[in-house]
Each structure stands twice: as structure tokens, then as C-alpha cells.
Amino acid sequence: xxxxxxxxxAAMTKGERAIGIRNTLxxxxxxxxxxxxxxxxxxxxxxxxxxxxxxxxxLPRRLNLVLTSGEAPFEGQIAVKSIEEAVQFVKxxxxxxxxxxxxxxxxxxxxxGSAPIQEYESYWAEWEKKYGSVDAKIDELMVIGGxxxxxxxxxxxxxxxxxxIDATYPDADAFFPEYDPYEWDIxxxxxxxxxxxxxxxxxxxxxxx
Numbered sequence: 001x002x003x004x005x006x007x008x009x010a011a012m013t014k015g016e017r018a019i020g021i022r023n024t025l026x027x028x029x030x031x032x033x034x035x036x037x038x039x040x041x042x043x044x045x046x047x048x049x050x051x052x053x054x055x056x057x058x059l060p061r062r063l064n065l066v067l068t069s070g071e072a073p074f075e076g077q078i079a080v081k082s083i084e085e086a087v088q089f090v091k092x093x094x095x096x097x098x099x100x101x102x103x104x105x106x107x108x109x110x111x112x113g114s115a116p117i118q119e120y121e122s123y124w125a126e127w128e129k130k131y132g133s134v135d136a137k138i139d140e141l142m143v144i145g146g147x148x149x150x151x152x153x154x155x156x157x158x159x160x161x162x163x164x165i166d167a168t169y170p171d172a173d174a175f176f177p178e179y180d181p182y183e184w185d186i187x188x189x190x191x192x193x194x195x196x197x198x199x200x201x202x203x204x205x206x207x208x209x
Contacts (some may be wrong), residue, residue: 006143022173042132057075
């Protein structure tokens with residue numbers, strides 16, 4: 001049994017569970033984007049190929065994995081062919097981080113390497129901008145979309161981070177898969193009322209029973 005937990009994070013409309021139109025988000029919700037950033041930063045993220053294309057490059061400060069039978073569409077994204085491969089990659093990455101953290105510490109303190117300290121500072125700043133903190137405690141793989149990726153991982157998921165939006169989109173063509181709410185316990189919930197031109201929504205974190 002892997003100690004890497006599989007988590008799903010998604011925003012959808014209430015009722016119909018719509019998540020997109022023509023591979024784009026049909027809404028703009030800054031408060032929800034802040035929640036997405038909060039719960040994915042410094043964590044590995046897994047996405048389908050269409051989602052990888054839609055974000056037009058790797059998300060910063062996260063290890064970006066793409067579930068695809070081919071190559072990842074952008075530099076900085078890493079292709080994996082299955083959920084199992086993704087979890088194994090994350091485990092290997094997590095297990096290598098302490099060595100990276102030690103190397104960073106020794107280089108920045110001048111105990112290893114012959115380059116000027118400024119070069120090491122620049123290198124590690126760029127590394128962490130790409131992948132997140134070298135000191136991160138990784139125990140969770142965040143699945144961020146789209147519909148096919150959600151469908152593939154939902155039976156294996158341990159935790160759900162779900163935003164439910166008070167809106168309807170008749171033109172929606174991508175949907176979050178059906179799930180049984182009785183299989184999940186809610187451990188956190190918050191409500192965001194409508195504000196200006198932004199829809200109201202609720203956000204919840206659910207643990208599998």
C-alpha cells in the first residue's frame with residue numbers, strides 16, 4: 001500500500017457538475033483560484049493531456065505530471081502512462097528530496113562546491129520556482145483535471161477538494177464524474193457568497209470513509 005495519497009481537486013457547477021467548455025473554464029473566481037493555489041502549492045499535480053495543453057505550460061512551484069500515452073506537451077511537464085506510474089514517480093521524487101535539501105544547505109553555506117555562493121542561490125531559487133520547496137513534506141498527489149483524468153482516478157482517491165459553483169452553463173461539454181456522497185465524510189466546509197460579477201460557491205474537503 002502506497003503512503004502517497006491520491007487527492008482530487010475540482011471546481012464544478014452544482015447539480016450538473018460541469019467543469020468546462022471547449023477545454024476552458026467558463027467562470028473566473030479569484031477566491032477559488034486562491035484555494036486551488038493554497039492546496040496544490042509545493043505538491044505534485046497530475047493532469048490529463050488536454051488540461052496540460054489548456055494551462056499552456058507547467059504550473060510553477062509544483063511537480064507537473066501528465067497522464068498520457070505520448071509525450072507531455074510542454075517542457076517542464078513529465079509524461080506518465082498510468083496512475084500507478086504517477087504514484088511511483090512521486091514516491092521516488094519524495095524520497096530524493098532530503099538529499100537535495102542537504103545539498104542545497106551545504107552549497108549555500110559554502111561547504112560543498114567551488115562556484116560562488118550567488119550561483120548556488122540563483123540555481124536553487126530557480127529550482128524551487130519550478131518544483132516547489134526542497135523541504136516540502138510530500139504525501140499527496142493532487143489530480144487537477146480534466147474529466148477523463150478525474151474518472152480514471154476517482155475510484156482510487158483518498159480525498160476530494162471540491163468547489164461547487166452556484167451557476168449553470170448549458171454549453172458545458174466536460175463534467176465531473178458521478179460519485180456517491182455516502183462514501184465520503186466532509187472534514188471542512190466554507191461558503192463564499194456572490195461578490196460583484198463573481199458567482200457564489202461552496203468549498204469542501206472530503207475524506208473517503
